[in-house]
Amino acid sequence: MSENTKIEWADHTLNPWEGCTKVGPGCDHCYAEARNARCAGGTAVNWGPGAPRRRTSAANWRKPLAWNAAHAEFYAAHGHRQRVFCASLADVFDNEVDPAWREDLFRLIEATPNLDWLLLTKRIGNAGNMLPVPFDFDRLYPNVWLGATITSQAEANRDIPKLLQLDARVKFLSMEPLLGPVDFAKVPGFNQIGLYLGNWWVIVGGESGAGARPMHPEWVRSIRDQCRNAGVPFLFKQHGEWLAAKPERSVLGKVLVVEGAAPFTDRPKWHHFEDGTHMARVGKRAAGRLLDGLEHNGFPEAK
Numbered sequence: 001m002s003e004n005t006k007i008e009w010a011d012h013t014l015n016p017w018e019g020c021t022k023v024g025p026g027c028d029h030c031y032a033e034a035r036n037a038r039c040a041g042g043t044a045v046n047w048g049p050g051a052p053r054r055r056t057s058a059a060n061w062r063k064p065l066a067w068n069a070a071h072a073e074f075y076a077a078h079g080h081r082q083r084v085f086c087a088s089l090a091d092v093f094d095n096e097v098d099p100a101w102r103e104d105l106f107r108l109i110e111a112t113p114n115l116d117w118l119l120l121t122k123r124i125g126n127a128g129n130m131l132p133v134p135f136d137f138d139r140l141y142p143n144v145w146l147g148a149t150i151t152s153q154a155e156a157n158r159d160i161p162k163l164l165q166l167d168a169r170v171k172f173l174s175m176e177p178l179l180g181p182v183d184f185a186k187v188p189g190f191n192q193i194g195l196y197l198g199n200w201w202v203i204v205g206g207e208s209g210a211g212a213r214p215m216h217p218e219w220v221r222s223i224r225d226q227c228r229n230a231g232v233p234f235l236f237k238q239h240g241e242w243l244a245a246k247p248e249r250s251v252l253g254k255v256l257v258v259e260g261a262a263p264f265t266d267r268p269k270w271h272h273f274e275d276g277t278h279m280a281r282v283g284k285r286a287a288g289r290l291l292d293g294l295e296h297n298g299f300p301e302a303k
């Protein structure tokens with residue numbers, strides 16, 4: 001997963017286990033793997049094919065029961081149901097995880113109806129065979145939101161049709177790190193009618209952390225507009241480390257001018273897209289999460 005010390009779209013994070021295997025370009029700078037290595041003295045012992053996954057403690061597994069019990073207080077304070085991001089340090093549908101652990105997880109999900117569980121995966125193709133059978137999302141699992149990570153058009157074309165085949169109260173796309181433009185109209189079987197019929201949600205974010213790749217603002221604008229046209233809630237999480245900017249000369253030397261923000265006077269690293277858009281590495285905090293001067297905080301309606 002990407003670096004997520006504070007996840008804008010969830011209230012809690014629950015890691016039922018830790019460990020994974022990289023499956024695509026979105027995993028290149030996996031924060032969870034780096035963290036796993038740090039905790040184990042330099043080697044990511046729970047990463048890669050054949051590496052054991054580590055189930056977390058019983059005390060950790062009990063936390064959702066406490067959140068569930070505190071539902072009324074949370075709702076009174078925040079005005080929405082608690083959203084739990086499940087597995088920031090793993091993938092729920094990893095085929096190297098003991099299936100019994102996943103069964104335990106779904107029992108926990110059933111036992112906590114006051115929580116909305118956000119199951120985000122880079123293995124949406126596995127989900128159909130790994131969800132409880134039958135996956136009665138209306139009666140037993142109305143609190144499960146199923147999401148796929150999509151970083152490019154190729155992944156959209158491959159994985160959105162798989163998500164379309166599944167039932168869930170909410171289906172969502174986490175387009176982070178967004179590594180290229182995505183046109184939903186090019187996805188087989190995915191058109192605006194499909195978007196209207198389901199309860200969809202789209203999150204977009206640029207990459208942060210060491211080695212972060214720049215995200216062209218036009219890629220984000222395009223997805224924002226496609227969501228708006230289809231009536232789909234859109235949440236823009238962050239630009240990441242890079243921001244579109246103009247390099248300008250002044251008496252002080254190179255000054256980076258960012259529209260709508262104060263100029264930076266340090267000498268940033270630059271990336272130049274072919275269309276003439278210049279991106280400056282200004283850092284995640286300075287890049288922020290405004291798109292054309294606005295925050296985008298769309299959420300789907302919970303039950």
Ligand code: SF4
Pocket residue numbers: 001002019020021022023024026027030031032033088089090091122
């Ligand atoms: S799927 Fe997520 S947790 Fe697993 S390697 Fe990729 S980014 Fe890391």
